[in-house]
Amino acid sequence: MSRRHIDAQQAAFDEYHDEPGALPTMRARFEHNGSPRYLLYTIKRFGFDRDHGFHLDVELVSDELESGMETIRERLDGGGTDLVDTDYISVARERAEGADIVAIHPYGRTVGGLVAPEETDIAGLEDLSGKRLGVTRRLDKNWILTRAACREFHDFDPDETATLVEADSRDSLTRMIREGAVDAGFQFWPLVPELTETGPFVEVLPISELVQRLSRTDRKLPIATFLTGESSLDANPAAVRAFAAAARDAVDRLVADDDLWVDIADRLMRVDDPTTARAVRDGWRDMVVRDWDAETVAGMYRLFDHLESVAGAEALGVAEIPDGTFRPEP
Structure with a gap:
């Protein structure tokens, strides 16, 4: 800016x-x-x-x-x-x-969403194994929350069953998603619309849903x-x-x-x-x-x-x- x-x-x-x-x-x-x-x-x-x-x-x-x-x-x-x-x-x-x-x-x-091409076969957490997943960095809270949810609700850790690709920046991650370098990417929430509203991409997993499930509270x-x-x-x-x-x-x-x-x-x-x-x-x-x-x-x-x-x-x-x-x- x-x-x-x-x-x-x-x-x-x-x-x-x-x-x-x-x-x-x-x-x-x-x-x-x-x-x-x-x-x-x-x-x-x-x-x-x-x-x-x-x-x-x-x-x-x-x-x-x-x-x-x-x-x-x-x-x-x-x-x-x-x-x-x-x-x-x-x-x-x-x-x-x-x-x-x-x-x-x-x-x-203040979390994000997993964004993938419209034709993706990723419908939820259970579909992450075997996929190339983009993150800004390995300690991104979106990724840690996803790992916690997979372990809690599906008895696997995607850190062991998927391939993680670190982009180092949000802009680089957007480019990786657009260019197909990953099957899906965990992007920060304000940047998700830049993909889903301007290109053939969908948000397949809002991380906010995992926040609520893991915290076990109906309060936002x-x-x-x-x-x-x-x-x-x-x-x-x-x-x-x-x-x-x-x-x-x-x-x-x-x-x-x-x-x-x-x-x-x-x-x-x-x-x-x-x-x-x-x-x-x-x-x-x-x-x-x-x-x-x-x-x-x-x-x-x-x-x-x-x-x-x-x-x-x-x-x-x-x-x-x-x-x-x-x-x-x-």
């Missing part, structure tokens, strides 16, 4: 940035190509932050700053940021290593969460609760308002095709998690246990989720 496009996105946010006045401020620093920006934009555009008594300051960060949890930890611990997002396994890992971070609200089931289970520094939460719990309320309002608006998505596609997406933009909209609506409770958190623990049994604590970087990682009621 060009610097010009990133600046254009930031300008879309800045149009709705006003002075905080006496309101407490939450400083949000989010990736310029991450889907949480749709929710944050909605909060700013409709003033949901002010409605709930705080000021949300959003800055989109560029590729140079996207270096994983180390950067997230530095932003939160360093005092320059109050709000970021990442998957809850990373939150648990960094908290276990002493990071002053805590998950305070769900974001969504988040993989990614919003997080803040624990010291920030202790110092200003009202602002954190206000963000959660504003996020719920934004989700409600994004689920109901199709016209809003036309504006988002124009100002925040790289997608020119309206059909693909609508598919991203529908995927976001299926992915997002509006709220969570004790049942949701219990499911997140169960899912972690499945992932640890497949990948191992060394690969995940943490043997268990530390106490206090999740705060459903901050």
Whole structure:
């Protein structure tokens, strides 16, 4: 993504940035190509932050700053940021290593789907043996979830019965799928429509379904969460609760308002095709998690246990989720 496009996105946010006045401020620093920006934009555009008594300051960060949890930890611990997002396994890992971070609200089931040519004979998990399967990398959570589900429900591990091909990047994986270098590929959810809406490809296995089966809960289970520094939460719990309320309002608006998505596609997406933009909209609506409770958190623990049994604590970087990682009621 060009610097010009990133600046254009930031300008879309800045149009709705006003002075905080006496309101407490939450400083949000989010990736310029991450889907949480749709929710944050909605909060700013409709003033949901002010409605709930705080000021949300959003800055989109560029590729140079996207270096994983180390950067997230530095932003939160360093005092320059109050709000970021990442998957809850990373939150648990960094908290276990002493990071002053805590998950305070769900974001969504940020997983992907297995995409294959329309004429594929892959109909489900039981058909993966003997196939060449593409992933961005071996520790991709889509692949680990698939292995866990195959072991749990079909008594085999596709890591032993299929051929895994690592693409190293999402763009390279898309090329491999298009060129037929693999029988199917596990692509991240916002990129699935680029294949299924523009070419002869189908999503044969939504990984979100495996998340729900493995977690054994009917509540939609988040993989990614919003997080803040624990010291920030202790110092200003009202602002954190206000963000959660504003996020719920934004989700409600994004689920109901199709016209809003036309504006988002124009100002925040790289997608020119309206059909693909609508598919991203529908995927976001299926992915997002509006709220969570004790049942949701219990499911997140169960899912972690499945992932640890497949990948191992060394690969995940943490043997268990530390106490206090999740705060459903901050």
